[in-house]
Amino acid sequence: MTLEDFFLRLEHVAAxxxxxxxxxxxxxxxxxxxxxxxxxxxxxxxxxxxLAFLNWVSExxxxxxxxFTSLCYVLDMTLWVIGCGLLLRELQKHDDEDAA
Numbered sequence: 001m002t003l004e005d006f007f008l009r010l011e012h013v014a015a016x017x018x019x020x021x022x023x024x025x026x027x028x029x030x031x032x033x034x035x036x037x038x039x040x041x042x043x044x045x046x047x048x049x050x051l052a053f054l055n056w057v058s059e060x061x062x063x064x065x066x067x068f069t070s071l072c073y074v075l076d077m078t079l080w081v082i083g084c085g086l087l088l089r090e091l092q093k094h095d096d097e098d099a100a
């Protein structure tokens with residue numbers, strides 16, 4: 001294994017670990033408050049970790065596989081953006097209620 005291969009694989013491992021951390025923290029937060037936005041962020045973290053792991057272990061050149069993972073990445077980012085947007089809206093609504 002060359003140094004370049006090592007760093008490419010390390011990138012996928014770091015992304016998978018980061019996704020698992022986001023998933024774990026978001027699930028803990030969801031269990032306390034039951035916010036749908038946090039649930040979407042948790043699902044996005046789990047999906048991101050899974051995709052990073054699949055890219056790490058896969059050694060296929062199948063265009064179908066890579067098209068599928070690309071579609072899953074788009075879904076992952078969509079869930080992330082919607083979840084963060086909903087969370088910001090909920091926090092703003094909560095601040096407005098506190099100010100009134």
